[in-house]
Amino acid sequence: MAAAARPLVSVQPLPASLNDMATDSVTTVALPDVMKASIRPDIVNFVHSNISKNSRQPYAVSKKAGHQTSAESWGTGRAVSRIPRVSGGGTHRAGQGAFGNMCRGGRMFAPTKTWRRWHRKINVNQKRYAVVSAIAASAVPSLVMARGHRVESVPEMPLVISDSAESIEKTSTAIKVLKEIGAYPDAEKAKDSQAIRAGKGKMRNRRYISRKGPLIVYGTEGAKLVKAFRNIPGVEVANVERLNLLRLAPGGHLGRFVIWTKSAIEKLDSIYGTFDKSSEKKKGYVLPRTKMVNADLARIINSDEVQSVVNPIKKEAKRAPLKKNPLKNLNVMLKLNPYAKTARRMALLAEAERVKAKKEKLDRKRKPVSKEELAAAKAAGKAWYKTMISDSDYTEFENFTKWLEMSMSCYYDLASKVPGKHSRRPSTEKMALLESGHRGRPGGPCLEQGVKVFGIKQRKVKGTSLREEHAAS
Helix, strand or coil: CCCCCCCEEEEECCCCCCCCCCCCCCEEEECCHHHHCCCCHHHHHHHHHHHHHHHCCCCCCCCCCCCCCCEECCCCCCCCCCCCEECCCCCCCCCCECCCCCCCCCCCCCCCCCCCCCCCCCCHHHHHHHHHHHHHHCCCHHHHHHCCCCCCCCCCCCEEECHHHHHCCCHHHHHHHHHHCCCHHHHHHHHHCCEECCCHHHHCCCCEECCCCCEEEECCCCCCHHHHHCCCCCCEEEEHHHCCHHHHCHHHCCCCCEEEEHHHHHCHHHHHCCCCCCCCCCCCCCCCCCCCCCCCHHHHHCCHHHHCCCCCCCCCCCCCCCCCCCCCCHHHHHHHCCHHHHHHHHHHHHHHHHHHHHHHHHHHHCCCCCHHHHHHHHHHHHHHHHHHHHHHHHHHHHHHHHHHCCCHHHHHHHHHHCCCCCCCCCCHHHHHHHHCCCCCCCCCHHHHHHHHHHCCCCCCCCCCCHHHHHHHC
16 A cells, blocks of 8 residues: 555645634645555454453353252152252142253353453554554545445545644534535434344443444544534544544454544654654554565566566476376377277277167067067966976876886786775876876786885885895895
8 A cells, every 4th residue: 555655645624614713724744654554454353353352341140040949859760850859849849850051940051250251462562553554544545435434525535634623612513524524424324324223232221323434533632622523423533642443443344434633643653653763652663564565576577677687588498298197198098009099999889889789688678568479478388387387297206117117007006915005096087197108018027026126025125225126136
């Protein structure tokens, strides 16, 4: 902001018609260095939040709250929680939970105490830095307008008026002065913004809230304008030697609309010092300096003074080539392996064929089947099932009889000779089916051979199989 700041500020004269005040001639004053200082919103916000805590009033709940009852836990075994219960009887209160923060009528969790650390200590240099930043921000029209002040008709910023305003005693005259310098729209905005506070503060002597108007800063101790301006809604008055950050940046927001008197703005250099000398009122205080006086870095680098001592541009500098991954970059892979393109194409074609074949297969499966095809498939399934059942019923028995080299009729003739075995013959149809595939005829040698096998004349040796006995015979 220092590079764009004007060296001189005009002092706005007041007309003689305002309460017989003498007409002032237009004069100028030098812009104080404090208005060229760096603006630090972070420091202003930090200092404001800490300073505002110093006006808090301690609060706490009663030390005995929630414990002014006779209660004792019932212990376990009663199907209720172990919270202390109010003793006695004859009332609804008896047996209710007490003391706990979850109980009705109990104490709160971590009861508040009055010895909390309410106030904060702030570094003196930080506080001064915040005030300096707030003063510097008040000289920037864009920041003042961004904060919401109505300064469209103000002749210039910062706004300085003559010292004759300090002798104003009447509020009506003060309003005329504000109208003359174009600051009254901001005061009207503050007046019209008065509203009832939302919340319980309206019960605690903080019923109304309103926006901030202009701040009048005077330089002469005991000036009469204090009583003249203090009754205008939104307008505040402050002495230049006792500037408060809470008024210069309400809410921690930079850009308060400040109206200076000539004597007040002339005292700023002695109070806060300049970039060349330290403050006269604040011992050892020096205005904060920016790291760069001119922030136009491109202009500094391209200046003749800098370019005359720097090295020339290296136009033939060779840069190392960027290594590219051939597994991710196809062009690099083709340089290393020209066949990679063909392999990639073949893989893509094969994948396309697989996708096509799978799609055709799924389409065939998903093709709707007619009722005739379903009936034919069902009939074929039934025929196959009957064949499977007939084959599985007689396959093992048929093989056994073939191995035994005798017919089924011979078997049943033989079985009838053995008491307690095969007393029931199968039906004629089953006999015909069973005998259709066997050799031999009833009677004859089969009977003699079967007698040997079934042990009619000789017993079966324990542990030997039927095949072994037959072989032995």
